[in-house]
Amino acid sequence: MNAPLRRVGVVVLVLFGLLFVNLNWVQAYKADDYRNSDYNTHRVQISEYQRQRGSIEAAGGVVLAQSRQTDDDLKYQRMYPMGDQYAHIVGVKPVSNASTDIEKLENAYLQGNADSQVADRWLAMLTGKRTSGGNVLLTLSPGAQRTGYEALQNKGKVRKGAVVALDPSTGALLAAVSAPSFDPNPLVSHNSKAATSAFNQLEQNPDKPLFNRAFSELYPPGSTFKVIDSAAALANGVQPETVLQGGTSYTAPGTTHVIQNAPGVFCPEQITLKQALTVSCNTAFSRLAAEQLGADPIKKMAQAFGFEEPVRFDQDPKNVMGVATSHTGTMQDPNGQVDRPTVAQSAIGQSNVQMTPLQGALIAATVANGGRQMRPYLIDKELAADRTPTYVASPHEQRRPLNEQNAGTLRDMMINVVASNDGTGTSARIPGVQVGGKTGTAQNGNNPDHGWFIGFAIKDGKPVAAVAVFLEQAGSGGSHDAAQIAGNVMRAIIQERG
Numbered sequence: 271m272n273a274p275l276r277r278v279g280v281v282v283l284v285l286f287g288l289l290f291v292n293l294n295w296v297q298a299y300k301a302d303d304y305r306n307s308d309y310n311t312h313r314v315q316i317s318e319y320q321r322q323r324g325s326i327e328a329a330g331g332v333v334l335a336q337s338r339q340t341d342d343d344l345k346y347q348r349m350y351p352m353g354d355q356y357a358h359i360v361g362v363k364p365v366s367n368a369s370t371d372i373e374k375l376e377n378a379y380l381q382g383n384a385d386s387q388v389a390d391r392w393l394a395m396l397t398g399k400r401t402s403g404g405n406v407l408l409t410l411s412p413g414a415q416r417t418g419y420e421a422l423q424n425k426g427k428v429r430k431g432a433v434v435a436l437d438p439s440t441g442a443l444l445a446a447v448s449a450p451s452f453d454p455n456p457l458v459s460h461n462s463k464a465a466t467s468a469f470n471q472l473e474q475n476p477d478k479p480l481f482n483r484a485f486s487e488l489y490p491p492g493s494t495f496k497v498i499d500s501a502a503a504l505a506n507g508v509q510p511e512t513v514l515q516g517g518t519s520y521t522a523p524g525t526t527h528v529i530q531n532a533p534g535v536f537c538p539e540q541i542t543l544k545q546a547l548t549v550s551c552n553t554a555f556s557r558l559a560a561e562q563l564g565a566d567p568i569k570k571m572a573q574a575f576g577f578e579e580p581v582r583f584d585q586d587p588k589n590v591m592g593v594a595t596s597h598t599g600t601m602q603d604p605n606g607q608v609d610r611p612t613v614a615q616s617a618i619g620q621s622n623v624q625m626t627p628l629q630g631a632l633i634a635a636t637v638a639n640g641g642r643q644m645r646p647y648l649i650d651k652e653l654a655a656d657r658t659p660t661y662v663a664s665p666h667e668q669r670r671p672l673n674e675q676n677a678g679t680l681r682d683m684m685i686n687v688v689a690s691n692d693g694t695g696t697s698a699r700i701p702g703v704q705v706g707g708k709t710g711t712a713q714n715g716n717n718p719d720h721g722w723f724i725g726f727a728i729k730d731g732k733p734v735a736a737v738a739v740f741l742e743q744a745g746s747g748g749s750h751d752a753a754q755i756a757g758n759v760m761r762a763i764i765q766e767r768g
Contacts, residue, residue: 319344319365324380324403326360326372328410329650334360335373337402340460348458354451355419358482359410359648362454366462367469372406372648375590379404379652386652386660401655409650409663411435413762414445414735421755422449429477430742432484432627435759438635438726438733440665441644443583444763445737446628452479486592488624489740492710492749493532493550493694494722495572495619497633500547500683502563502571504676510544510683516554525611529556529618532711535694548686548693550709552618559617560610565601568617572598574671575633576643581626584647584663591648596629598622619712630724630738634707637684638726638733641677643669681706681726688725688753695723697750698757703764704728705757709749721748727760734767735760 323346326335334356337346348363350356361371369377378384382403418433435445456468472480481487503512516537520529529552531537537551546554559568573579581593599622603609615621628646636643645668652661672680684706688695694709707725714720721744726736737759739752 318381319346321382322346322402323348323363324382324405324653324655326376326380326406326408328356328408328412328415330412331407332412334408335363342460344460347460350454350458353455354453355415355447356410357451357454358448358484359408359446360454362457364458364465364469365460366465367457371591372408375586376406376649376652380406382655384652387654404655404660405653405657406649407651407653409437409442409444409648410446411444411763411766413766414759415447417759417762418445418447418739418755419449419451421758422447430483431744432487432740433737433755433759434484434627434631435735435737435763436631436635436646438639438736439644441584441635441646441668442650442663442665443646443648444735445759446484446648448481448483450477450479482592483740483742484627486594486626488594488596488626489720489742490623490712490714491619491625491630492712492720492722493552493619494630494633494708494710494724494738495617495623495625496547496550496555497637497680497684497708497724498572498575499555499559499563499568499617500543500680501575501637501672501676502567503543503558504679505571505672506563506567508543508558508562510679511542513540513542514546514554514558515539516541516546516551516557518553520553520556520614522556522560522611522614527611527615529553529614544683544686545692547683547708548690550687550694555617556614560614565608565613565616568613569598569601571671574669575636576629576669577625581628581632581646583649584645585649593628594626596625599624619710627738627740630722630740631736634684634724634726634738635733635736636671637677637681638706638728638736639677640674641670641672642667643671681728684708684725694749695725695753698723698725698753698760700727700757700761700764702729703760705760707753707756709753711749714743718743718745719748720744721750721752723749723752723756725753725756725760727764729764735763 323337340347361373363369363373380403433447459465577596687693688705695707710722712720721741724738737756739756741748
C-alpha cells in the first residue's frame with residue numbers, strides 16, 4: 271500500500287474513532303441529561319407515560335405521590351393524595367412543564383431509567399414486560415409534618431411562615447412546611463389549558479404560594495442569632511457566668527442609633543452571659559459584639575455553622591430543592607474598617623444578617639448533637655418495583671463548629687431559655703423532656719415584626735429533634751407562638767418514635 275492510501279486509511283480510522291467516542295458520549299455519559307431535560311416535553315409525553323411512575327412516600331409508607339391508569343392517550347395520571355401538605359417537598363410532575371423538587375431530583379429512578387435499574391430494563395427488553403418505576407421513601411415524619419402544617423393553618427393572623435424539623439443525630443429531615451401552600455393536583459392535569467391556567471393563578475397570587483419559605487427564602491433571624499454570639503463568646507473564653515454590661519439601651523460608638531431591649535425584657539446594668547441569653551438582652555449582646563468580640567469571631571462562628579456556604583442535601587448536588595445561602599453580610603465601613611454599629615446590629619440578627627429556616631434548624635441541631643453538624647438528607651431509601659432497596663441513606667458529619675464542652679455549655683444555656691420562668695421560650699416546654707431553644711423577634715421595616723424560634727428536644731439524654739419555626743409578619747407575640755408550634759412539632763416526633 272502506497273503512502274497516500276495509508277494516510278487516507280489513518281484519517282478514516284481517526285474519524286471512525288471520533289464517531290465512536292461521540293456516540294458513547296451521547297448515549298452513555300449524556301443520556302440522563304437528555305432524558306431528563308426540562309425541554310424534552312414531546313419525548314416525555316410519548317415515552318414516560320408508557321410506564322407507571324413509582325410512588326413517593328413519607329416514613330411509614332404514607333403515599334405522597336402515585337400514578338394511576340387513565341382512559342386517555344397518556345396511560346397514567348399523576349396524583350398527590352396529601353394535597354398541599356407536602357407540595358413544596360414532593361413537587362409536581364406536569365405533562366407539559368418542568369418538574370420540580372423530589373419529582374425532578376428523583377425523576378430517573380421514579381421513571382425506571384436510573385443506573386441502578388439497568389437490570390430491570392434489560393429484563394424488560396428480553397421478556398417484553400415493563401415493570402413500574404422505582405419508589406422513593408423520604409425521611410419525613412407524617413406526625414411532625416401534619417402538626418406543623420395544621421399549626422400554620424390555624425394561626426389566623428399569620429398567613430405566611432415555615433416549619434423545619436431535623437433529627438440532630440443523623441441530619442434526617444423530619445418536617446418541612448411552607449405556608450401558604452398549594453394543591454399540586456390541578457398542575458398535573460392532562461388538559462394542558464387547565465394545567466397552565468392553574469399554574470398562572472398560583473404564580474400571580476400576591477401571597478406567593480409557590481415560594482418555599484422553609485428552604486429558599488431568607489429572613490433576618492432576630493435574636494435567634496444570639497446563639498451564634500454565645501458560641502463565639504464561649505470559643506473566646508467568655509463563660510456562662512461572666513458578667514456583661516446590659517442596661518435599658520446601648521448606642522454603639524460612632525452612631526446615634528439607640529439599641530433597646532424588646533418590650534417587657536428586664537435587663538439590668540450587670541447581667542451574666544447565661545441570663546442575657548435567657549431573657550434575650552439586646553444591649554448586652556450588642557455591646558459584647560461591638561466592644562469585646564468584634565466582627566471576625568462572630569462572622570467566623572456563623573460560617574462554622576454553615577453561613578456563607580450553600581446548604582446541600584446529601585442527594586442534591588445541583589440544588590434542585592432550591593436551598594438559599596444564609597449570610598451575615600458586610601460588617602465594614604466604606605474604608606474597609608470594622609463598622610461597630612453594624613456589628614452591634616448584626617449581633618441581634620438585624621442589619622444585613624439573613625437566614626433560612628433550614629439554617630436555623632441546623633444551628634439548633636448542631637448544639638443538641640454535641641457540636642457535630644450532620645449533613646441534612648431527605649431521601650431515606652430508593653426501592654425497586656418489588657420494594658427491594660437499591661439505596662439506603664448513610665448519615666455523615668459535615669462540620670464541627672463547637673467542641674463538645676462548649677456545645678454542652680451552650681446546650682444548657684438554651685435549655686435555661688425554656689426551663690426558666692424568666693426565659694422567653696417557656697411555651698415550647700414538653701413534660702418529661704429537656705427542651706432548649708431561642709426565640710427571635712426580627713424587625714421588618716414598617717411592617718409587623720417576624721417571629722422566630724429555634725430549638726431542640728433531648729429525651730433520655732439523646733437529641734431526638736431540632737426545629738425552626740418562622741412566622742412572617744407575626745407582630746407582637748409572634749416568637750411566643752413560634753415556640754409553642756415548635757414544642758408541638760417536637761412532641762409529635764417523640765410520640766411517633768415511642
